Amino acid sequence: MLISEIFESIQGEGRYAGEPSLFIRTSGCNLRCRWCDTPHTSWKPIGRVLSVGDILSETAPLNHIQHVVVTGGEPLLQSDMPALLDGLNNQGRTITVETSGTHHQAGLAVDLYSLSPKLGNSLPGLTQAGARRIHLRNNNLAALSGYVAGSDDYQLKFVVCGPEDIQEIEDLVRRFSIPPDRVYLMPEGTTSEALRKKASIVTRLCKDHGFRFSDRLQIHRWGNRPGT
Secondary structure, eight states, X not given: OEEEEEEEEEOOSSTTTTOEEEXXXXXXXXXXXXXXXXXXXXXXXXXXXXXXXXXXXXXXXXXXXXXXXXXXXXGGGOTTHHHHHHHHHXXXXXXXXXEOSSSOOSSOOOSEEEEOOOOGGGOOOTTOHXXXXXXXXXXXXXXXXHHHHHOSSEEEEEEESSGGGHHHHHHHHHHTTOOGGGEEEEEOOSSHHHHHHHHHHHHHHHHHHTOEEOOOHHHHHHOSOTTO
């Protein structure tokens, strides 16, 4: 599979924010979010072609890290992903898979699905016609039902640009009967300054609608760069 990077850091978002974690970032995505913070794994995917055995060999020496985050891009597009997850499970890891939720696979060795449904604010502009078509075709929100009905544990993280996004979020939460305590709202931005500017808006939305707030600790600590 195509791997962008394997690195140690802390989980910066969602339920396990602050947890020391080993990240395996795949390259390749079925979406083209206009604010994508890892375009090297989506718009122009690059990386190393590694076998499942290669990846497990790289992760094995890092056995002091319990939590593994498999992310992307869209990791569940990788055909060898079930075998990789089985191998990580055999290493005794706690596994989070970060996915848009547009491509459901059942029966995977995953402890937490971190689902990031893409709202209208992610749609590329009219001048990016090709990317816009790809995004509209592949943003299959209906696939979320498979995760909600069939997963032992999941969370939803929504990227929020402004208060105008809340109605779309509430509609999705009602559509799939998501408990509010599984929903995290996260300010959009790739700099600490941008996140801080939107944090007050997002925290207010969380208080008003009963959702949880997620910051992006990795950007505040290191900025938006690979290996963080």
